[in-house]
Amino acid sequence: MDTIYKICAHCHEQKPIQEFLRRTGKRSGKASRRGACRSCRKQRKxxxxxxxxxxxxxxxxxxxxxxxxxxxxxxxxxxTPKIRTRRPLPPPPPRPEGPDASVLQPTREGFIRMRGRTDKGRRWYQETDLETAVILVKEHAAVVVNRYTIRRIYTNKSFRRFILARDRHQCFFCGEYGDTIDHLLPRSKGGHTTPMNCVCACNICNQSKASHSLDEFLGQDEE
Structure with a gap:
């Protein structure tokens, strides 16, 4: 069996994936590992x-x-502390084919139907409000099926792969190696998981940013 290697987010050395702790919760998996190696974690602790x-x-x-x-x-x-600078936002992906978000209308019950697929290919369906549906379509995360329905383009895993590949595993905030996804406008403040609102981030920047907006986070380093 070939050994899989991963670059540590702290010492930037390439080490076997066994040197990294497994993630827990929704992000757990066979190949899901944290950004810092065991030796770096021991030093930090x-x-x-x-x-x-x-x-x-x-x-x-x-x-x-x-x-x-x-x-x-x-x-x-x-x-040494990380040097974070304001970088240009990544270009949005090409607009998917289909009607514009302006054609959307809520059903008699007052919602928009939203459907998609899970990572295993199973179909899912839920209801959302008109404002959220419009944002998802405008930010290239969904396409309009008809005036009452939208369809999510990405599954969770395909969206993660897209963002990391688009940003070339480079942290948007400090420019170092990154393997996590961060929302520029946090979900707690109304942000959504879309290509225009998500960027690649290293583990340290992701945890440091927390629920701050982009201006608040970068403003801390400028003080």
Whole structure:
């Protein structure tokens, strides 16, 4: 059996995939692994002590550092902070063939029918509001079947593969290797999983951004 390799998001070394922890939850799978290797995770979890002196000149006392731009590792070396810059947004994919979103109309019950397929090819159906349906069509995540129905273009796995291949596994925020998907406008603030709202991100930037918008996240680094 051929050994599968993966590039660590922290040390950028190519290591066997067994050196990476498995993901859990919906993203778990045989080939689903986290971005940092085991050795880098051990360093990050090591006690990070900074020797400080108080203003009165009392003996130096160790304190545990919180998350900061520079992390003091057990070997005494510093991890330089990531340099995040505002980059141009990726170009949208070609517009799928079909009617424009302006033809959509809600049914008598007041919703738009939405259908698609799972990763295993099984069909699914649900109902959504007109505003969401229009956004999905305009941002190239769905096509209009008729004035009451839209169809999602991507499955979960095919969408992930598309975004990573489009961005060439390059983090949109720092330019380093990335293998996760991040929403520019978080779903908690009304964003949707569409090609125009999702970019490739490294694990650190993805976790640091959390529920911040793009302007809020990049604004933190500019301060």
């Amino acid at each position: 090591a006690v990070q002590v900074a020797v400080v002196s108080d203003a009165q000149g009392t003996p130096e006392q160790p304190r545990v550092m919180q998350a900061s731009p520079q992390l003091l590792l057990d070997e005494g070396s510093l991890v």
